[in-house]
Amino acid sequence: MNDDDLLIELSQQGDRSAFDALIRKYEARAYQYAFRLTSNPDEASDIVADAFVRVYSALKNFRGQSSFGTWLYRILTNCYLDLRKRERTRRHESLEATLSVDGGEVQRQFEDEGEGPDLALERNAREEAVQAALGKMPEYQQAMLVMYHVETLTYEEISDALDLPIGTVKSRLNRARLALRDHLMQDVELFHIS
Amino acid sequence: MNQNKARDFYSAYFEGTLDEGLRQAFERAMASDARIAAEYRQFVRIMAELKDFRQPVDVPEGLHLKIRERVDAHITSIERKSHTASRFFAWRPIAYGAIATLAIIGVVASYSSLPGFGKPATAGIATATDVAPAVTYHDGTVSLSFSTATENTVTVTGALDGRQIAKQTLVGQRLDCPLTNTGASAMVVSLSFARDYSTIYVAVPGVRPSPATEGTGAVLDLAAAVASRYAVPVVVDAASPGAQTSWKLDGPDALAAITDELKALGLKAEVRESGLVWISSI
Numbered sequence: 001m002n003d004d005d006l007l008i009e010l011s012q013q014g015d016r017s018a019f020d021a022l023i024r025k026y027e028a029r030a031y032q033y034a035f036r037l038t039s040n041p042d043e044a045s046d047i048v049a050d051a052f053v054r055v056y057s058a059l060k061n062f063r064g065q066s067s068f069g070t071w072l073y074r075i076l077t078n079c080y081l082d083l084r085k086r087e088r089t090r091r092h093e094s095l096e097a098t099l100s101v102d103g104g105e106v107q108r109q110f111e112d113e114g115e116g117p118d119l120a121l122e123r124n125a126r127e128e129a130v131q132a133a134l135g136k137m138p139e140y141q142q143a144m145l146v147m148y149h150v151e152t153l154t155y156e157e158i159s160d161a162l163d164l165p166i167g168t169v170k171s172r173l174n175r176a177r178l179a180l181r182d183h184l185m186q187d188v189e190l191f192h193i194s
Numbered sequence: 195m196n197q198n199k200a201r202d203f204y205s206a207y208f209e210g211t212l213d214e215g216l217r218q219a220f221e222r223a224m225a226s227d228a229r230i231a232a233e234y235r236q237f238v239r240i241m242a243e244l245k246d247f248r249q250p251v252d253v254p255e256g257l258h259l260k261i262r263e264r265v266d267a268h269i270t271s272i273e274r275k276s277h278t279a280s281r282f283f284a285w286r287p288i289a290y291g292a293i294a295t296l297a298i299i300g301v302v303a304s305y306s307s308l309p310g311f312g313k314p315a316t317a318g319i320a321t322a323t324d325v326a327p328a329v330t331y332h333d334g335t336v337s338l339s340f341s342t343a344t345e346n347t348v349t350v351t352g353a354l355d356g357r358q359i360a361k362q363t364l365v366g367q368r369l370d371c372p373l374t375n376t377g378a379s380a381m382v383v384s385l386s387f388a389r390d391y392s393t394i395y396v397a398v399p400g401v402r403p404s405p406a407t408e409g410t411g412a413v414l415d416l417a418a419a420v421a422s423r424y425a426v427p428v429v430v431d432a433a434s435p436g437a438q439t440s441w442k443l444d445g446p447d448a449l450a451a452i453t454d455e456l457k458a459l460g461l462k463a464e465v466r467e468s469g470l471v472w473i474s475s476i
Contacts, residue, residue, distance in 0.1 A: 003405050006402065006404070006405055007404075007405060007406065009378055009402070010378055010379050010400075010402065010404050010406070010422070013377050013378040013379045013400070014377070014379055014381070015378070015379030015380070015400075015404055015406070015418075015422055016409070016411070016415065016418070017404060017406040017408075017409045017415070017418065017419040017422060017423075018379065018404050018405075018406045018422070019265075020262070020406060020408065020409050021404075021405065021406035021407065021408065021409075023258065023261055023262070023265075024258065024408060027253070027257055027258060027261060028253045031251070031253045031254075031257060032250060032251050032253075035251045036247075036251070041254055045254055045256075045257055045260055048257065048261060049260050049261045049263075049264035049265075050264065052261045052264065052265055053264050053265055053268045056265050056268065056269075057268070126243060126246075127246065127247060127249075130243055130244070130247055131247075145244065149241075149244035149245065149247060149248070150244075150247055150248050152248070170205065170206070171202070173205060174201075174202065174204060174205035174206070177204070177205060177237065177240060177241070177244075178201055178204065178237070180240055180244075181233075181236055181237055181240045184240060184243070185236060
């Protein structure tokens with residue numbers, strides 16, 4: 001029995017310190033995932049906190065069919081989707097919002113703080129552009145891209161986390177990468193894509 | 195293979211998972227169609243960008259506390275709905291009473307089968323002497339012993355949720371009762387007496403030591419954490435078991451791990467027979 005299994009079993013039996021240890025073990029990883037999805041520290045913290053509440057509520061039914069980490073990704077993804085759904089309902093501004101300029105519409109852009117000859121700054125600018133492009137994509141595509149490319153989950157783990165067949169994960173991830181390419185191609189200066 | 199069809203294979207070709215026939219067809223398409231070749235180069239470039247995207251982000255300092263508060267608020271709302279007022283609720287907004295319930299059930303079963311609890315007719319051995327309650331630890335068993343010449347009642351309660359586990363009235367009798375916890379986790383019980391003696395709290399280890407090392411909460415939570423971590427019983431014989439503290443149990447010595455935190459609360463810890471940890475006021 002590994003540490004996770006033991007902590008989960010103890011938490012299921014009512015050991016408060018074991019549940020706290022589970023939180024401590026996974027909170028940074030959960031935050032990283034949530035932040036890559038939202039680009040917003042407050043939203044990311046909210047998603048992680050909500051996710052652990054759901055973990056607490058559902059832990060007694062957790063049977064270890066997938067790893068705790070994979071299960072947590074599923075819950076985090078659902079919390080993120082719920083957050084965006086609530087936002088749409090409230091008609092709040094989001095990264096997908098457009099701004100009206102001179103009677104026309106332009107896509108909202110992140111401020112570019114990385115201009116200049118310095119390579120590190122350019123790298124930061126590219127990273128921000130990738131983050132911004134991710135923000136414009138459908139939530140499920142974002143989740144897949146971040147799970148695979150940032151969190152380095154395998155196709156099998158993503159399949160478990162999103163409850164999708166592996167073939168579907170592969171084909172959707174391919175489409176998500178192409179969509180990301182389409183977004184980033186618009187920024188020729190940063191990406192030197194020809 | 196046209197451009198649309200070729201796009202379906204970008205990822206698989208990049209990852210080297212295309213079968214041989216498709217790989218050759220894809221390479222022929224790239225060689226014969228400059229648009230496919232250019233688009234695939236862009237795709238490769240994006241994959242490289244995503245690789246660079248793995249830099250860890252800084253975690254906000256208050257994240258752990260925020261999670262704890264959110265979980266605690268959730269537990270509070272559950273307790274409110276179920277009307278299970280926790281005895282320790284006022285002391286500790288972080289109420290894990292709902293969690294403790296499972297472990298307590300294990301102890302109820304153990305008590306029920308023991309002389310002194312659940313079987314009043316055979317509860318005690320006749321005695322005419324008053325002996326103050328004592329918690330002892332021998333051969334891996336925690337026991338409560340107590341005798342009274344006149345009537346007194348001992349009540350065993352789950353310390354985290356206030357639920358009564360057992361109650362026994364004695365007159366001219368002695369009680370010797372093992373406190374057995376068959377659950378995986380440590381649990382804390384309070385032993386209170388109708389008269390003469392103050393309440394004693396005992397954290398009884400479960401059957402599995404916990405790997406958890408850090409936490410915050412009341413002194414009783416600390417006692418439970420020590421009992422879980424080091425698999426030893428912990429007695430709290432102090433007036434302020436609800437005082438808040440935090441702990442880090444990362445060494446092999448339970449006493450060394452908690453001494454400083456307890457001292458700050460006006461408490462001390464000592465090891466008694468067979469490793470029983472005793473927390474009391476300085």
